[in-house]
Every structure is written in structure tokens, then in C-alpha cells.
Amino acid sequence: MYRYLVFLTALGISIAAPAAAGDLEIRIGGISNGDGRVMVAVFDAAERFMGEETQTAALMLPARKGMVRAVIGDLPAGIYAISVYHDANGNQELDTNMLGMPREGYGFSNDARGIAGPPSFQAAAFEIGADPAVVDLRLSY
Amino acid sequence: MRRRHFIAASAAMAVHSALEPGLLIRAATAASGDDWGPAFAAARARKPWLAGFETPASDRLETPRLDIDGVWPAELAGAFYRNGPARHAVAGQRYRHWFDGDGMLQKFTIADGRVAHLGRYVATAKYMAEIAADRPLADGFGTRMPGVPPAASPDAINPANISVIAHAGRLLALWEAGSPHEIDPATLDTIGRHAWSDETSGLPFTAHPRIDRDGNLWGFGYALFRGALVLYHIGPDGGLRKAGLVPVPDLGMVHDFMVTARHIVIPIPPLVFEADRLAGGASFLDAHVWKPDLGTRVLLVDKDDFSRVEWRRLPPQWIFHYGNAWEEADGSIRFDACRYDDPGVMFSLLRYVMRGEVRPASPAYAMQTVLRAGGAADQQVITDQASAEFPRIDPRRAAVRYRQLYCVLGLGRGDAAHPFANAVARHDLETGDWDLHRYGPDEIVEEHVFVPRPGSTDEGDGWLLGTTLDAGAGVTRLNLLDARRLAGGPVARAHLPYSLPLGLHGNFVGA
Ligand SMILES: [Fe+2]
Numbered sequence: 200m201y202r203y204l205v206f207l208t209a210l211g212i213s214i215a216a217p218a219a220a221g222d223l224e225i226r227i228g229g230i231s232n233g234d235g236r237v238m239v240a241v242f243d244a245a246e247r248f249m250g251e252e253t254q255t256a257a258l259m260l261p262a263r264k265g266m267v268r269a270v271i272g273d274l275p276a277g278i279y280a281i282s283v284y285h286d287a288n289g290n291q292e293l294d295t296n297m298l299g300m301p302r303e304g305y306g307f308s309n310d311a312r313g314i315a316g317p318p319s320f321q322a323a324a325f326e327i328g329a330d331p332a333v334v335d336l337r338l339s340y
Numbered sequence: 341m342r343r344r345h346f347i348a349a350s351a352a353m354a355v356h357s358a359l360e361p362g363l364l365i366r367a368a369t370a371a372s373g374d375d376w377g378p379a380f381a382a383a384r385a386r387k388p389w390l391a392g393f394e395t396p397a398s399d400r401l402e403t404p405r406l407d408i409d410g411v412w413p414a415e416l417a418g419a420f421y422r423n424g425p426a427r428h429a430v431a432g433q434r435y436r437h438w439f440d441g442d443g444m445l446q447k448f449t450i451a452d453g454r455v456a457h458l459g460r461y462v463a464t465a466k467y468m469a470e471i472a473a474d475r476p477l478a479d480g481f482g483t484r485m486p487g488v489p490p491a492a493s494p495d496a497i498n499p500a501n502i503s504v505i506a507h508a509g510r511l512l513a514l515w516e517a518g519s520p521h522e523i524d525p526a527t528l529d530t531i532g533r534h535a536w537s538d539e540t541s542g543l544p545f546t547a548h549p550r551i552d553r554d555g556n557l558w559g560f561g562y563a564l565f566r567g568a569l570v571l572y573h574i575g576p577d578g579g580l581r582k583a584g585l586v587p588v589p590d591l592g593m594v595h596d597f598m599v600t601a602r603h604i605v606i607p608i609p610p611l612v613f614e615a616d617r618l619a620g621g622a623s624f625l626d627a628h629v630w631k632p633d634l635g636t637r638v639l640l641v642d643k644d645d646f647s648r649v650e651w652r653r654l655p656p657q658w659i660f661h662y663g664n665a666w667e668e669a670d671g672s673i674r675f676d677a678c679r680y681d682d683p684g685v686m687f688s689l690l691r692y693v694m695r696g697e698v699r700p701a702s703p704a705y706a707m708q709t710v711l712r713a714g715g716a717a718d719q720q721v722i723t724d725q726a727s728a729e730f731p732r733i734d735p736r737r738a739a740v741r742y743r744q745l746y747c748v749l750g751l752g753r754g755d756a757a758h759p760f761a762n763a764v765a766r767h768d769l770e771t772g773d774w775d776l777h778r779y780g781p782d783e784i785v786e787e788h789v790f791v792p793r794p795g796s797t798d799e800g801d802g803w804l805l806g807t808t809l810d811a812g813a814g815v816t817r818l819n820l821l822d823a824r825r826l827a828g829g830p831v832a833r834a835h836l837p838y839s840l841p842l843g844l845h846g847n848f849v850g851a
């Protein structure tokens with residue numbers, strides 16, 4: 200398993216040159232403000248989706264109003280899904296109300312949404328093959 | 341990154357999907373061949389009263405000085421705010437239920453014997469996003485919109501379209517199942533979503549909170565995916581005193597509730613939410629199933645301790661609205677309601693009117709109910725001669741023994757020009773007497789609220805204030821009646837030069 204933990208200091212600058220096989224470009228839109236960080240997790244299998252420390256890659260990106268993007272290189276070909284949240288207050292948690300509803304922005308690849316919880320891995324899944332992959336998603340608040 | 345936390349949060353996301361559609365399966369008729377707009381337009385040409393279901397020509401309606409009849413008393417000074425669905429189509433896609441459209445606030449400013457009007461939409465996230473995109477981005481209460489992705493949260497589809505209430509200096513536009521929106525009382529500018537605390541931020545909140553005589557505001561919300569009711573106690577200063585959760589199996593739509601001196605009283609009609617239906621493409625409304633075998637469960641909660649609950653039972657019935665409730669010395673609880681045998685009116689009349697059709701539905705009887713201390717319950721019909729709705733009381737009798745019940749009535753259905761209320765009435769709960777005024781044949785009567793006469797203390801000393809849509813003249817009128825002599829008709833009227841879409845609830849805020 201590949202594992203990354205990357206902190207990007209330059210806004211919107213990719214961490215690897217795009218357009219190589221196995222590269223994954225992630226573009227996260229709909230960010231409401233530049234406070235805190237955007238937390239990204241990439242999963243490579245349904246049984247690991249949304250698990251505890253089961254992500255293939257994790258990124259902390261400085262938040263910026265509008266969009267941030269990043270590129271992760273050298274992912275093996277396969278099926279992946281991404282979850283993201285906007286840790287606006289920098290406490291490294293997705294803050295919630297008393298029913299556990301998010302009070303910070305969040306989103307998934309394919310802009311997938313669950314009806315009674317997070318979406319399924321399948322609903323958020325995309326493929327990385329021979330060509331570089333680009334995933335666009337928008338945060339919801 | 342704390343994955344576990346994220347997982348827990350996501351798993352609970354559904355709670356707030358009270359109105360979240362979820363899957364991308366759509367009603368087959370929604371995307372193409374939609375004839376609701378043309379059907380309405382054709383019917384509108386024949387039935388002038390359908391003006392009440394039209395989108396206003398402008399996003400801002402303003403008349404600084406209305407034509408008036410009679411004398412608006414100088415001592416009556418303040419603003420009458422109303423709310424209701426107004427934007428009945430988005431980019432030509434007409435909603436299929438009266439309760440869907442974006443809320444527009446109507447403000448009637450009354451001062452020095454004059455009346456001014458201002459109407460503006462609540463600038464919800466949904467409204468602003470749809471204006472910007474010029475296409476539907478959210479489903480409605482009774483409508484699945486084509487090509488609309490599942491909602492991220494209740495507030496993503498919150499149209500803030502049911503009521504408006506002032507509390508602790510804040511004016512709040514209310515929906516059924518999302519955040520209140522704070523409104524500038526002077527300009528009707530939308531200040532933003534209001535949360536009483538981080539813990540309650542974004543939770544469902546009712547259109548029918550209750551303000552007691554000490555200025556406390558009590559509220560509830562139904563969290564269908566969690567199968568729980570949220571309870572709120574907001575102090576007179578506007579600060580959250582406490583919030584709680586009560587699990588309720590087979591939970592469904594709950595529109596209104598009551599408080600007494602000691603209890604929160606929440607009857608739960610057996611209109612049960614089934615998430616699978618939502619996933620299968622049904623609208624939020626159609627994801628509810630009438631299950632009369634469940635009866636109507638009545639939840640009693642101790643106002644001082646939300647963990648102390650009791651259950652009572654009533655026969656199956658659908659109720660939108662209660663007037664008031666109070667508690668006798670022996671613990672018996674008495675309340676009134678406008679009671680339907682079933683929720684058919686919401687699935688038929690209030691849906692198909694959006695295509696200009698009148699479908700029959702069971703009427704609402706004004707009822708009195710006693711929940712006896714020992715657990716038994718009696719219900720008695722006050723009137724079955726007319727369909728009754730929008731019950732209101734003198735707010736000085738909130739949650740205590742009261743005598744006067746005000747409501748609107750649909751009299752003489754057979755010869756009525758339209759299927760809605762045509763009269764306003766007062767019922768004396770002790771003598772059983774009725775005092776009522778029937779408006780003109782073309783007038784649809786909207787909710788009338790009680791306004792106490794400044795300086796008075798006696799129950800019933802004041803006015804009723806309410807709007808009517810005069811379909812014959814194509815205008816909306818504001819009416820003031822002496823609350824002790826409704827039969828005399830309005831003592832003063834103010835006439836808008838245009839009609840407003842029919843609204844739901846409002847409140848008067850004294851200057
Ligand atoms: Fe209501």
C-alpha cells in the first residue's frame with residue numbers, strides 16, 4: 200500500500216507534475232473561505248473506505264476560498280474513492296452538531312452523497328488506469 | 341485526521357437528510373413531458389382565485405401607502421409579518437406542491453392610521469444558488485426536480501417558507517425541518533441562518549415554536565433518519581437553555597405541538613416516514629405512509645427535564661395545527677386542534693391545486709381533546725359544519741386556561757367559488773358560541789392573528805388581523821376586526837394594488 204502525508208505550503212500548487220500514468224489530480228471546489236485546512240483521504244477498496252487509518256493517501260491542504268488542487272503521483276492502477284472535509288477551525292476534526300451532522304464543509308469523489316450516512320465506496324469510486332486521473336468534487340456546507 | 345470522528349459524523353448525516361433525496365432515481369414524469377405549468381396556466385385563465393398560487397411578478401413588492409377603508413386605530417402600531425411559498429417555479433419547472441416554493445416574507449407596517457407593504461424573498465442558500473444558476477438545484481417538499489443531486493443537508497434545500505416569528509429581538513423566518521433564518525425586521529434583508537449553539541446548528545426546527553407568557557421559546561424538530569425528536573428551550577434573552585433528543589420509533593411528519601405550564605405535548609400522527617421510498621424516487625411527502633393502525637401517539641415531556649417522558653394515545657388523525665393547551669390541577673391536559681380524519685388534503689388538494697385542479701379531501705373539524713391524568717383521553721368535535729384551520733389564541737393566554745379560540749372556516753362548500761376558507765371565526769370554549777364574519781364570495785381568507793389592544797389585560801380584548809385574496813378584484817387586502825365582534829366585519833381594511841401568493845403563517849410585532 201502506498202501511503203502519503205503531504206502538507207502543501209503553496210496554495211494551489213501541485214506536488215507532482217501531472218500527466219503521468221498513475222497520477223491523480225484532485226480539484227476541490229466550493230470552499231467557502233480560506234480558514235484552516237482541507238483534509239483529503241484517498242481509499243483503494245470498499246472494505247477500507249472511511250475506515251480508521253485505512254486510507255491509501257491523506258493530504259492536508261491550506262484552505263482557500265473557491266478551489267484547491269493537488270496531485271498525487273504513482274498510484275497503482277485500480278479503483279479509488281476520496282473523502283474530503285474543510286477543517287476551518289484547524290482542530291483536525293469534522294465538527295458536528297448534537298446529531299452528528301457536519302458543521303463544516305465535506306464532500307466525496309463523484310460528488311457522491313449517502314442517504315443514511317456516507318455514500319458507498321462504489322458511488323464515490325473512480326478508476327486510475329494507464330492515463331492520469333482527474334477528480335473534481337465540491338464541498339457542501 | 342481523526343477518521344473515526346469523520347465516520348461517526350457521516351453516518352449521522354442522514355439525520356439531517358430529513359428531506360434528502362439520496363439516489364438519482366427520478367419520477368418518470370419529472371424530466372420531460374412536464375405539463376404542470378401549462379395545466380396551471382390554462383386553469384388560471386378560468387379560475388381567478390388561482391392567482392393565489394402564482395409566482396409574484398417581481399422579487400420585491402413594495403407599496404408605501406395602501407388605500408384604506410375605515411379607521412386604522414392610532415394605538416395599533418407595529419408590523420404584521422407573514423410568510424409563505426411564493427416562487428412556485430424555477431426556470432419554468434413548476435413545483436407540484438403548494439409547500440415547495442421559496443418563502444417570501446410580507447410585511448405590513450401599520451402606523452398613524454396608515455399601512456405600508458413590503459414583500460421580499462428569504463435569501464436562503466437554496467434561493468441564492470438557484471437564482472445564480474437559473475435552474476433547479478434542490479428538490480421540494482412534494483416535488484423531485486429533474487437532474488438535481490441529493491441534498492447535502494436540510495439547509496441545502498431549506499426554502500424558509502412556512503412562518504415568521506419574533507423572539508428576543510430577532511425576527512426568524514421558519515421552515516419545517518431546517519435552520520431558522522434571521523431577518524432584518526426593517527428591510528427584510530436576510531441576515532443568515534440562525535443557530536442557538538454549535539450543538540444545535542443545522543438541526544431541524546419547527547415552523548411552530550411556542551412562546552410562553554414568560555418569553556421562553558419552546559421548539560422541536562423531527563429528525564427522521566435518526567428516529568428522534570429534537571427539543572429546544574430558548575430563554576427570554578434568546579439564549580439556548582437546553583436541547584434534548586427523544587427517540588421515537590416509526591417517526592413521521594409532525595407539524596405542530598403544544599406546551600402547558602409543565603409539559604411539552606407532541607401528538608405524533610401515524611404518517612410514517614419510510615426512507616426506502618425516498619431512495620426509490622419518491623418526494624419527501626410521498627415517502628410518508630399513512631398507518632392508522634399505529635394510532636396517534638402523544639408524547640408528554642417534562643419542560644424542566646427532557647429525559648422525563650410519558651406516552652398517551654389517541655385515535656389515528658392528521659393535525660396540522662393546535663391553538664393552545666393547558667393543564668388542570670389534577671394533571672389533565674386540554675387542547676384544541678383542527679383535526680382531519682387522514683392527511684389526504686396534503687396529498688390531494690394542496691398538491692393538485694398547483695396544476696389548477698381541485699381534488700376533494702376530508703375536511704378539518706375543530707376539536708377539543710382532554711388527556712386525563714389517569715391516561716384516558718376524550719375528543720369532542722366543536723364543529724363539523726365547516727372546515728376549520730389556522731387556530732390562534734390571545735397570546736396572553738399561551739399555555740394556560742383560555743376561553744377564546746380564533747380560526748378561519750370554510751362555510752357552505754357547495755356554493756363556494758374556491759375550495760379554501762371564506763370566513764373568520766371566534767369560538768367561546770365555555771359557552772360554545774360562535775362569532776363569525778363571512779367575507780365576500782371571491783375572497784380567500786388567510787390566517788388571522790390576535791393582536792392585544794395596548795394597555796388591555798382581558799383575554800380577547802384586541803383585534804384580529806389577517807389577509808384575504810380577493811380573486812374578483814385580483815388584489816390582496818389586509819383586514820382588521822374587533823376580536824370581540826367579528827360579526828361586524830372589518831373595522832378597517834387596506835388594499836394592495838396587487839395580489840400576493842397565498843401564504844401560511846404570520847405574527848404581529850408591536851412597535
Ligand atoms: Fe403550519
